[in-house]
Amino acid sequence: MAEPALRIDGLTKQFGGLPAIADVSLDIMPGERHLLLGPNGAGKTTLFNLICGDLTPTGGSIRLFGSELVGLPPRKRTGFGLARTYQILTLFPHETLCRNVMLALNGLRRDKWRAWSPFGADASLRAEALAILDRVKLADLADRPVSQTAYGDRRRLEIAMALALAPRVLLLDEPLAGLSRDERVMVQDLLANLPEEMTVVLIEHDMDVALAFAERITLLHHGRVVTTGSRADIAADPRTREVYLGA
Ligand SMILES: Nc1ncnc2c1ncn2[C@@H]1O[C@H](COP(=O)(O)OP(=O)(O)OP(=O)(O)O)[C@@H](O)[C@H]1O
Numbered sequence: 001m002a003e004p005a006l007r008i009d010g011l012t013k014q015f016g017g018l019p020a021i022a023d024v025s026l027d028i029m030p031g032e033r034h035l036l037l038g039p040n041g042a043g044k045t046t047l048f049n050l051i052c053g054d055l056t057p058t059g060g061s062i063r064l065f066g067s068e069l070v071g072l073p074p075r076k077r078t079g080f081g082l083a084r085t086y087q088i089l090t091l092f093p094h095e096t097l098c099r100n101v102m103l104a105l106n107g108l109r110r111d112k113w114r115a116w117s118p119f120g121a122d123a124s125l126r127a128e129a130l131a132i133l134d135r136v137k138l139a140d141l142a143d144r145p146v147s148q149t150a151y152g153d154r155r156r157l158e159i160a161m162a163l164a165l166a167p168r169v170l171l172l173d174e175p176l177a178g179l180s181r182d183e184r185v186m187v188q189d190l191l192a193n194l195p196e197e198m199t200v201v202l203i204e205h206d207m208d209v210a211l212a213f214a215e216r217i218t219l220l221h222h223g224r225v226v227t228t229g230s231r232a233d234i235a236a237d238p239r240t241r242e243v244y245l246g247a
Contacts, residue, residue: 003066005030005169005199006051011060013046013223020046021057022223028169028216030065034201035214037234039244043223044203048171051201052084053077064169078107081168085158085175091146097157098142101129104164129164136160137186152183159190169199176206184209219243 004027013021021043028034036044049055051062053074062069064080072080092100102125133139136156141149146157155175162170175191176184191213194200204210211217217234219226221243227234234240 007063009061012058014058019223024225031197033213033215035210035217036203037217038220042220083162083165083167084171085162093147096143098129101132101164104161132160132164152179172202
């Protein structure tokens with residue numbers, strides 16, 4: 001059997017005495033579209049924070065294509081092929097959209113400190129950034145500062161910056177939150193056309209979108225995995241109803 005893209009084993013995170021993630025084990029296979037489902041406070045964002053290194057687990061292991069991530073700083077994890085978007089925007093507001101993407105691309109380049117090639121004048125880097133902005137239909141706004149763009153544009157820019165990292169595993173935290181109807185269609189279309197080999201883990205509260213996208217689903221509740229399975233498995237499982245209805 002192929003090696004999982006992401007193998008989480010016995011993962012635990014306590015805040016004070018309370019476990020936000022409790023003994024979570026989960027395999028996500030290469031190219032899988034995986035949805036993390038669960039009511040508010042279930043631990044979905046905490047799990048993302050642990051995977052990308054914004055939080056340190058109390059115990060357990062997280063392997064990306066066999067390499068242990070626990071103990072590595074977030075930048076190193078990016079180098080292994082991991083990228084994420086945040087519910088809270090993390091952009092450089094006074095830089096243009098194009099320069100934001102160039103900065104993301106530049107972070108991957110080995111020759112980033114080449115003193116004789118001023119960053120802003122790097123034509124190939126700019127062309128690459130423009131191509132990525134085009135994928136999220138933002139090429140028209142390339143030279144506008146982020147601070148002068150609408151919320152929906154920023155959310156799409158954030159996805160563009162994650163794509164600029166050419167990730168093998170992409171974590172998307174509510175990519176549709178706060179978007180207009182047109183923008184939602186645009187992002188849904190973008191999600192549907194991500195490279196097949198890219199593994200995507202999604203947190204999304206819009207069930208229609210989430211279920212249309214995901215092949216496998218993990219239901220979390222109180223920081224624990226209740227069940228993992230296909231859409232049909234999760235829909236038929238009485239525990240799904242119990243978790244959502246608090247029965
Ligand atoms: N930095 C923190 N300090 C203390 N407790 C935290 C911290 N971050 C999360 N928690 C707690 O961990 C639990 C899980 O929160 P988390 O944000 O991961 O849930 P979630 O499933 O992403 O919820 P939502 O759907 O509302 O975003 C909650 O009880 C939350 O209060």
